[in-house]
Amino acid sequence: MSNPLRSARLTAGSLLVLFLAASQPRVAFAADHLEQIRQRGVLLWGADAEGGAPYVFPDPQHLEKLIGFEYDLAEALAAKLGVKAKMVQNQWDQLIPALDRGNFDIILNGLELTSENQQRIAMSQPYFVYAQQIVTRKETDGLTGLADLKRKPVGVLSGSVAERLVKQSAGIDWKSYPGNVESFQDLKVKRIEAVVLDLPIALHYAKPDPALKLSGAAFSPGFYAIGILKQDATLLAALNQAVKDLASDHTLERIDRKYGIWDERQECLKDYRPDTAVEQRRPALTIRDRIGYLPLLLKAAVVTAELSVLAMALAVVAGLAVVLLRLYGLGPVRWLAKAYVEVIRGTPLLIQLFLIYYGLPEIGIRLNAFCAAILGLGLNYAASESENYRAGIQAIPHGQTEAALALGMSRWQTLRHVVLPQAAPVVIPPITNDFIAMFKDTSIVSVITMVELTKEYGTLASSNSDYIVVGLMTAAIYFALSYPASLFANWLEGKLRHDHR
Amino acid sequence: MIIVENLVKSYNSNHVLVGIDHSQQRGEVVVLIGPSGCGKSTFLRCLNQLEIPDSGRITIDGVTINGGHSPRTSDEREQQRQLRMRAGMVFQSFNLFPHLTVLENITEAPIVVKGMPEAEAERRARQLLAKVGLENKADAYPAQLSGGQQQRVAIARALAMDPKVMLFDEPTSALDPELRDEVLRVMRQLAEEGMTMIVVTHEMQFARDMADKVLFFDGGRVAECGPPEQIFSNPKCDRTREFLSRVATK
Numbered sequence: 211m212s213n214p215l216r217s218a219r220l221t222a223g224s225l226l227v228l229f230l231a232a233s234q235p236r237v238a239f240a241a242d243h244l245e246q247i248r249q250r251g252v253l254l255w256g257a258d259a260e261g262g263a264p265y266v267f268p269d270p271q272h273l274e275k276l277i278g279f280e281y282d283l284a285e286a287l288a289a290k291l292g293v294k295a296k297m298v299q300n301q302w303d304q305l306i307p308a309l310d311r312g313n314f315d316i317i318l319n320g321l322e323l324t325s326e327n328q329q330r331i332a333m334s335q336p337y338f339v340y341a342q343q344i345v346t347r348k349e350t351d352g353l354t355g356l357a358d359l360k361r362k363p364v365g366v367l368s369g370s371v372a373e374r375l376v377k378q379s380a381g382i383d384w385k386s387y388p389g390n391v392e393s394f395q396d397l398k399v400k401r402i403e404a405v406v407l408d409l410p411i412a413l414h415y416a417k418p419d420p421a422l423k424l425s426g427a428a429f430s431p432g433f434y435a436i437g438i439l440k441q442d443a444t445l446l447a448a449l450n451q452a453v454k455d456l457a458s459d460h461t462l463e464r465i466d467r468k469y470g471i472w473d474e475r476q477e478c479l480k481d482y483r484p485d486t487a488v489e490q491r492r493p494a495l496t497i498r499d500r501i502g503y504l505p506l507l508l509k510a511a512v513v514t515a516e517l518s519v520l521a522m523a524l525a526v527v528a529g530l531a532v533v534l535l536r537l538y539g540l541g542p543v544r545w546l547a548k549a550y551v552e553v554i555r556g557t558p559l560l561i562q563l564f565l566i567y568y569g570l571p572e573i574g575i576r577l578n579a580f581c582a583a584i585l586g587l588g589l590n591y592a593a594s595e596s597e598n599y600r601a602g603i604q605a606i607p608h609g610q611t612e613a614a615l616a617l618g619m620s621r622w623q624t625l626r627h628v629v630l631p632q633a634a635p636v637v638i639p640p641i642t643n644d645f646i647a648m649f650k651d652t653s654i655v656s657v658i659t660m661v662e663l664t665k666e667y668g669t670l671a672s673s674n675s676d677y678i679v680v681g682l683m684t685a686a687i688y689f690a691l692s693y694p695a696s697l698f699a700n701w702l703e704g705k706l707r708h709d710h711r
Numbered sequence: 712m713i714i715v716e717n718l719v720k721s722y723n724s725n726h727v728l729v730g731i732d733h734s735q736q737r738g739e740v741v742v743l744i745g746p747s748g749c750g751k752s753t754f755l756r757c758l759n760q761l762e763i764p765d766s767g768r769i770t771i772d773g774v775t776i777n778g779g780h781s782p783r784t785s786d787e788r789e790q791q792r793q794l795r796m797r798a799g800m801v802f803q804s805f806n807l808f809p810h811l812t813v814l815e816n817i818t819e820a821p822i823v824v825k826g827m828p829e830a831e832a833e834r835r836a837r838q839l840l841a842k843v844g845l846e847n848k849a850d851a852y853p854a855q856l857s858g859g860q861q862q863r864v865a866i867a868r869a870l871a872m873d874p875k876v877m878l879f880d881e882p883t884s885a886l887d888p889e890l891r892d893e894v895l896r897v898m899r900q901l902a903e904e905g906m907t908m909i910v911v912t913h914e915m916q917f918a919r920d921m922a923d924k925v926l927f928f929d930g931g932r933v934a935e936c937g938p939p940e941q942i943f944s945n946p947k948c949d950r951t952r953e954f955l956s957r958v959a960t961k
Contacts, residue, residue: 620788
């Protein structure tokens, strides 16, 4: 499972989580974790409630209260252990690292029972059988299985089973979204033809939507199970027993029905027996594994570089236009240019990107992600560049303008031949700083489905649990991109500053 | 050649010019003197439209501009440009373009404004540099020159546009005394060649020697006007006498 509507989290990615985690309740390790939970009287369970329906989400009637089938399940499990349940909010794709750090006792949030997850943590008896569902627009026909999706643009959730499936089946033109709401939005405006996602989410979001339909039968079933630290054997045993009890006394069925996600697949949970133990230790990552990251990181770096260069080119040109209108335009134009700068500077880039990518289609302007990213970043930086230009232009003594005018030059000729050439060396350093900042700010565009360097870092680091090495590699690539930019700017500044002052 | 009628300029409640009339023949040299703040610089700056007069009319070499507002139509802008091209301006602080060489400072306006071919602009610039005695500084940048040399380049730059009249706004005030002569020498030479000139200056010797007419400005009006012999030897106005005695004792 993956959570719908995650937004702001991707940029800072896992590092942010590492810092935030420090402020969350910590779980001290005792010899026996279960005993500790009982003494404390509270079971801390990690989940992401941000757009987390129907798993765990704020009750639409009482937004301060959480509901969801996992919320009810957590209450029921805690009751079986004789304690109370308390949810700890954590970004979904960082739940396992946070469990490792001891931010909570268990993960209960649509964690798939896969051998990959089992290499990192212990997993309980499953509590739900999920399957993958294709969702299309109401009028679309014939997209009922993965094979039908070949050469079609298909949306999936970042880090989900569906993402893994579409990546594996050759020929699907997949796009990863931070949340379900965004992918459905793009489906409706025809940027993509289908969304593949976990059935419960499809039931909750797509089924009630008159513009969408569930297309074909659900496929690739799998289990959701509770994630626990490997050393917590007694806790695992207690939870296994509790889940079995809840399955056999129909508590699970009652909860599932309450949220409209019960189906006959769930019957098998009662008789579930774990496969022969998958108790293999994860092999240590080798240098060869890490060299294997490089092609992916470099490919993402190319995207980052393209975005930065094109967006900066737009910003430098648009910023000049803005400052010229602001300084030399007629009354209302002047005011508009000033308002542009203030509004853009005073609102978050993230919101601007959302408006351009998801908002504009509502008024009929549909840009692809790459263009939307360049437009968003470029227009945002244009405000900042126009301020850089303004500082540079206003640093040129007024006598220069007077001398040029007195020689018969027009306003424009004065600007073009006298003022701007002198302002250029003044504005190059701050513009370079912005250019280097741009390399880093491009990371934010992963929210509109662009796979750039930071996004690729997040995916590689979390799926391999290899934060330090992937992080250092990614940082090195960023540096390799920005340092030449800095050298180039120094050279350019020297070349422009030939007035021997 | 130059006719100014009832020129008025004020900044808010500060009346800088309160009705100036002035007329000047081709080849005449007119020197403006007077205490600081008397409006003589503002008068000069109105002549080439660096200041827009509140009212009045300026005619230079047949190009007439009425005061009251900045040019609004392209016709008015063209008038203003024509006026400026006829009036070369030399500033107290030189205002050379620091990013251009001496030669480029001089060729820039003819190329940009008049569309003169580069080769011709350069040939003429070298002639002008020779005239101001700086032919060997063509490739230097302004910051490498002394103040006196910079001001001579500024004069050459203004001359490159073939102005009908040259306006000098205290051209030697920013210079050390030993550098003033080289600039004054160039100005004398210009006057002798018959250039029409208006000079705002405190150099009384220059006024005595070169002026056809001296205007004494006081309180935003022309308090006294006449040939230098009369103004300097036999001023009619008390304010003029007072000013001259102060300047003389300096």
